[in-house]
Amino acid sequence: METILTVNNLTKKFGFLTAVKDLSFTIEKGNVYGILGPNGSGKSTTLGIILNVVNRTSGDFSWFEGNTSTHDALKKVGAIIERPNFYPYMTAIQNLKLVCKIKEVPETKIEEKLQLVGLWERKDSKFRTYSLGMKQRLAIASALLNDPEILILDEPTNGLDPQGIHQIRQIIKKIAGQGTTILLASHLLDEVEKVCSHVVILRKGEKLYSGPVDGMLASHGFFELRTADMEKLQALLEKNASFGKISRENGTLTAFLKEEMNAEELNKMLFDKGMVLSHLVKRKESLEEQFLTLTKNN
Amino acid sequence: MVRLLHIEFIKLWNNRASKILITSYFLLLTSIALIAAIKFDIGPVQFHLADQGIFNFPYIWHFNTFVTAIFKLFLAIVIVSMMANEYSNKTIKQNLIDGLSKKEFILSKFLTVVSFSLISTVFVFVVSMVLGLIYSDYNEFSIIFSDLEFLLAFFIKLVGFFSFCLFLGIFVKRSAFALGFLVLWVIFEQMIFGLLGWKVMSWPNAKLIKDFFPLESMMNLIKEPFTRLSAVQNIGEQIGENMRFDYNVYWYEFLIVIFWTALFIYLSYALLKKRDL
Numbered sequence: 001m002e003t004i005l006t007v008n009n010l011t012k013k014f015g016f017l018t019a020v021k022d023l024s025f026t027i028e029k030g031n032v033y034g035i036l037g038p039n040g041s042g043k044s045t046t047l048g049i050i051l052n053v054v055n056r057t058s059g060d061f062s063w064f065e066g067n068t069s070t071h072d073a074l075k076k077v078g079a080i081i082e083r084p085n086f087y088p089y090m091t092a093i094q095n096l097k098l099v100c101k102i103k104e105v106p107e108t109k110i111e112e113k114l115q116l117v118g119l120w121e122r123k124d125s126k127f128r129t130y131s132l133g134m135k136q137r138l139a140i141a142s143a144l145l146n147d148p149e150i151l152i153l154d155e156p157t158n159g160l161d162p163q164g165i166h167q168i169r170q171i172i173k174k175i176a177g178q179g180t181t182i183l184l185a186s187h188l189l190d191e192v193e194k195v196c197s198h199v200v201i202l203r204k205g206e207k208l209y210s211g212p213v214d215g216m217l218a219s220h221g222f223f224e225l226r227t228a229d230m231e232k233l234q235a236l237l238e239k240n241a242s243f244g245k246i247s248r249e250n251g252t253l254t255a256f257l258k259e260e261m262n263a264e265e266l267n268k269m270l271f272d273k274g275m276v277l278s279h280l281v282k283r284k285e286s287l288e289e290q291f292l293t294l295t296k297n298n
Numbered sequence: 299m300v301r302l303l304h305i306e307f308i309k310l311w312n313n314r315a316s317k318i319l320i321t322s323y324f325l326l327l328t329s330i331a332l333i334a335a336i337k338f339d340i341g342p343v344q345f346h347l348a349d350q351g352i353f354n355f356p357y358i359w360h361f362n363t364f365v366t367a368i369f370k371l372f373l374a375i376v377i378v379s380m381m382a383n384e385y386s387n388k389t390i391k392q393n394l395i396d397g398l399s400k401k402e403f404i405l406s407k408f409l410t411v412v413s414f415s416l417i418s419t420v421f422v423f424v425v426s427m428v429l430g431l432i433y434s435d436y437n438e439f440s441i442i443f444s445d446l447e448f449l450l451a452f453f454i455k456l457v458g459f460f461s462f463c464l465f466l467g468i469f470v471k472r473s474a475f476a477l478g479f480l481v482l483w484v485i486f487e488q489m490i491f492g493l494l495g496w497k498v499m500s501w502p503n504a505k506l507i508k509d510f511f512p513l514e515s516m517m518n519l520i521k522e523p524f525t526r527l528s529a530v531q532n533i534g535e536q537i538g539e540n541m542r543f544d545y546n547v548y549w550y551e552f553l554i555v556i557f558w559t560a561l562f563i564y565l566s567y568a569l570l571k572k573r574d575l
Contacts, residue, residue, distance in 0.1 A: 054574045
């Protein structure tokens with residue numbers, strides 16, 4: 001598989017504070033990556049370093065297997081960092097023309113990309129008259145001008161209203177659907193869960209996990225169960241070696257699996273023992289639950 | 299190179315304030331021709347400035363380059379703000395992310411500065427040439443094209459001064475403060491000169507050192523032309539004051555300014571490279 005970005009032992013210190021500590025990961029072509037972490041965990045700093053606007057303290061990174069200089073590589077990258085930065089006195093079209101000049105791509109894509117983010121009607125309005133949502137969409141259009149190999153988005157829905165968030169997500173899904181590699185930094189977990197296949201999890205600048213979303217916790221999921229005689233059910237499950245932690249809350253029993261078991265199996269087993277369930281759901285931990293477990297334990 | 303200039307041109311020309319300032323600057327450069335219209339007619343005293351020999355070749359090269367250099371303040375504002383605005387709009391960050399290297403970024407600004415200086419020089423050359431051909435008492439070819447080093451000095455002086463502005467824009471990051479800093483620096487140079495002459499060494503030595511200061515060295519490239527006028531010379535002779543100063547431009551004066559220019563551009567680059575955005 002083609003490697004787009006390799007990061008090796010990257011460290012960044014701001015005075016006494018270590019923002020990124022010995023971070024390594026790789027980005028393969030075609031996947032959608034999420035960088036997760038609480039505020040201040042080093043997400044933006046990491047992106048700043050690979051985008052050539054923050055200097056690293058040690059370690060290194062290479063784009064496209066190290067065959068090009070960073071600034072040439074960035075011409076094949078589309079990136080939005082924190083807030084959309086454009087010339088406020090210039091119109092959308094003028095701003096995008098400037099980006100085309102910098103990226104050395106023809107101006108023919110401008111219309112297509114503005115259509116994609118729904119800003120074509122406002123193409124001749126000055127950037128400063130745009131709402132935050134429109135600014136963010138213009139930033140996405142700008143990042144896509146060169147049909148990038150990888151799209152890097154840092155908190156793309158930060159500060160937007162629900163409609164704006166929805167629009168941006170739709171656009172991201174559309175782009176991901178076209179097979180573009182995406183690197184999405186966010187602390188909004190449901191956002192990452194909805195679009196990402198792989199995650200890198202950071203806390204205080206250190207990597208806690210990197211890999212596929214599913215493999216984050218060695219977990220087999222859990223059952224949510226309800227029946228007439230809850231006491232008996234709990235006693236029964238506690239004797240079973242397949243189950244770990246069992247808890248009861250609001251009349252629902254939650255039993256975590258220690259080994260693989262599917263819902264039919266459990267249902268049959270309980271029925272054979274004379275228990276009839278009124279509620280049976282097998283679930284995996286949501287990304288949020290996994291994330292909180294992971295960041296808490298360390 | 300054309301690409302970098304074009305990038306800068308898009309940024310500048312779409313900004314109304316810069317556009318107005320740049321246009322006014324070049325209008326002012328042309329307006330030096332209006333000096334020709336200065337006439338006093340007070341009874342017996344008839345005074346027509348154009349007849350006083352200020353438009354004589356080759357003196358006109360000296361006079362016009364000196365006078366028009368004052369207008370460079372207009373462009374200084376444009377240059378300081380074109381740099382500082384990149385910081386306040388954070389567009390510098392976006393430019394770098396979009397794939398402009400830091401070297402290209404500085405180079406695009408420097409090329410703009412050189413272009414401004416070059417166009418100004420050509421402007422002054424053309425305006426002076428026209429004025430001279432109309433008013434000059436001497437129109438021999440060899441006289442017209444003597445003392446052209448003043449034009450070169452004008453060019454180098456502008457490049458040096460604008461490079462200093464560029465550096466201030468990057469260093470201070472806020473256009474108003476950067477311009478304030480510029481004024482402060484002028485005063486600072488004079489204060490150092492004053493202190494040196496007053497406490498540390500003799501005045502002639504202090505004067506010598508002063509000529510190495512960045513702004514002073516640029517100022518010193520084209521010395522004031524007024525005492526060179528024959529009218530002024532005559533008055534000087536009458537009151538017994540020797541006013542025959544040295545007006546020439548020397549190669550080492552060029553070198554000093556070129557040194558500062560290189561230093562300012564290098565410092566701008568080093569600063570940009572070192573800073574986290």
